[in-house]
Amino acid sequence: MRTETGTTERTHERVRLVILAAHAVVRAGLRHLLDNRDDLVVVGEASSCEEAAAMAERERPDVLIVDPDAEQITLRALPALAVSAGRIIVLTAAKDNRVHARAVQLGAAGVVCKDQPGELLVRAVEKVHAGEVWLDRAKTAGLINLVLRRQRDPEIVKIETLTKREKEIVRLVANGLKNSPIAEQLFISEATVRNHLTSILSKLELSDRFELAVYAFRHGLVDDALMHSFVLGSDNGNTHVDIA
Incomplete structure (x- = not known):
């Protein structure tokens, strides 16, 4: 961007997001939260895994936010979605460590609980886009223990x-x-x-x-x-x- 003094000011490219959630009210709420920021932009919404896969292929988002709490959207779809989406964040009401561990195992770079403040989701997007992993701090020890259990018990x-x-x-x-x-x-x-x-x-x-x-x-x-x-x-x- 050119300033009044004639020098060039370097602008940061906005993080491109796609939202996958079955319910329109959830998608609208997430769009309102995320689209109002200068550094984020929602480039698409999807209500099914198939629609999200096609949209991710077309838009190539930096981060895909997935709400798997509806029956038609499951964690099993994450590996296929990860092919076109840069990084995936799972937004869930589930408190079970096994659900969080399963999400990470299937390719999620972050897991955010729905009872957390909206600003926490924004921070998760920023961290995940930067290449970090975002997990609930209170659940980290439990997730590590669960991963170790999986290594001991393949069943x-x-x-x-x-x-x-x-x-x-x-x-x-x-x-x-x-x-x-x-x-x-x-x-x-x-x-x-x-x-x-x-x-x-x-x-x-x-x-x-x-x-x-x-x-x-x-x-x-x-x-x-x-x-x-x-x-x-x-x-x-x-x-x-x-x-x-």
Whole structure:
């Protein structure tokens, strides 16, 4: 920019942002917060992962802000989105360290909780754009411990591939329910239950429902107190478990 004295004043290029959030009111609020700054500019909004991927390919934003709290936007989309977006910040209401760790594992450079002040998101954008990682200070120790646990127990990575519905079915199987009552409780067909079980066994590399029930208790997918609900008795020292 040319000044009145004829010298050239160097201007800072604005950080280009794309917002991915399912709800229009969330996108509008984020745009209002971020677009009112001289150093930031929102170049696009998207309500789905597909729309965001196309927009990132076209706009090549410096930072993509992702709200994964709606069903149609999941953390599993982060690797694909990272191909075109410079850096990714996840904005979430989730407090669970596992969600934050999963976001980082899948490519997020920053995670911001929704109950934090708006100015904190602005700072996160600035730091992430500068090449740093932004994490909630109070959660950093927990995230490090979780990463170390993953290194010790590779099964955690498998468990995180299960969908919410699949985890519900795992808990019900471990609680001794057969396909028919599971279907009734979840308001789905028995065929759908069987399909979910096939997917679960494949993801966890297990052979049958008995192995699944044992696996669920061993890896904390259900409360140990439920064990009594499907132990029916013993014969010659062998325990019988009704999970057919």
